[in-house]
Amino acid sequence: MADGCDNSVIYMPALPQKILTSDKSASSFITVAPYGTGKTLLRCEYFKTLNADHYLKVLILNKEITDYIERFIASKKWNSQYCANHSCLKDWSGDEFAQLMLSILVTKFIENYSQTEIKFIDIPIEKKIHLVTIICYYYNGDSISQLENFVNGFLGKFVNTFFGTTYTASSYKASKAHVQISERNKPLLTHLQNDLNEFGTLNKNVGKLHLLLAIIEGEGFEYESIQKTMLGHVIRDLTDFSSFITKHMEKIPVFIIDGIDENQYLNPNNEVNKISFESFYRSSVCEKILSLTMANYFYLSIFSPKIDGINILDAIVRPDKFPTYTLTWNSKSLYNYADYVLQKLNKNASRTRCKAFTDFKTLVNYEDQHIAKIIDQIPTPRALNFFFIELMKNMNDNANHVKYPFIATYENVRDAFEANREHRRIS
Structure with a gap:
């Protein structure tokens, strides 16, 4: 799965060296790879190698994507049953994808x-109010206290003491604003609510707006x-927000997107909804977003599945500035x-009573032409891994009935291949 990065075996020659x-x-690019070819492995390694001192790494996986898609679908007043049979994302555009990016950032x-430890120096109050408004609209967390902690520090409303943080009497609190809402400020709150509700993807937690209302009134920006x-x-x-992070955190945001092929709305019942998938994909590489990567406001790295019958590369208006990489394998x-994997395992064998195999072909008895014909049909590293799981089961079961234990027989290989093919068909 795309959120798993526990693989310790990285076969570098097969991965794009430009990544x-x-x-x-960091760099901006898209990797288009068939299922099981190492896309997630590449993303995990790319994420780990990026220097955290230079980049703010923003990982967007299926679970994050689903959160925003579900709100988008709810805004259209559709239900999951309807979406299982229709293309609920056909109207999803670059604006929705940009909302997702900014909200997660x-x-x-x-x-x-x-x-x-961030120092906010020489930021005019007008700019601070603009940034706070962005934050209160786009924040997707559950804890309003984290928002309060930031805005009060950002606006200089508390001082640090020896024992921790002390809020002044003028500190901004969402709960205080909620209690003090009066007829005078209801029009402004209604305006903020109506505006936020027009966004199809954003969290509508009203506490964010109560906090924003308190700040706007406290700083005298009601009219604006x-x-x-x-x-x-x-x-x-x-x-604006990406520039703010780059300047004051001294880190450039890097958006890393993976797990698209696991999304239930793009792949309902493990059947690709081509219209929804293509809409979502094209939104991620629309001209407005890619223009920001080319201007170095942030990096965008997308790890996308390759799906037959969908031409997605023509959506990239400047392929010279936003390159495409592929992962391909042959026998x-x-x-x-x-x-390579076997040599890693042989290091363990050297410390046990096990005998190390010299190479992969010896292990599977590749000299047998019938076996070789089967092995040559294995298409990807993931299929190879699943094949070995099944092969081990067969070889362990048959170890007492063969002359040379743990040299694969034709029957071992055939049964493992068939079980693996059935597994891939179901997946």
């Missing part, structure tokens, strides 16, 4: 704020705030990979 650079730098920033809306300006706000590269 895993020697200087461990804001949330990660707020959740990590208490662990960092009721005159403007945030809807329709997500690209501007994504630009030779698979055997080299298998030998």
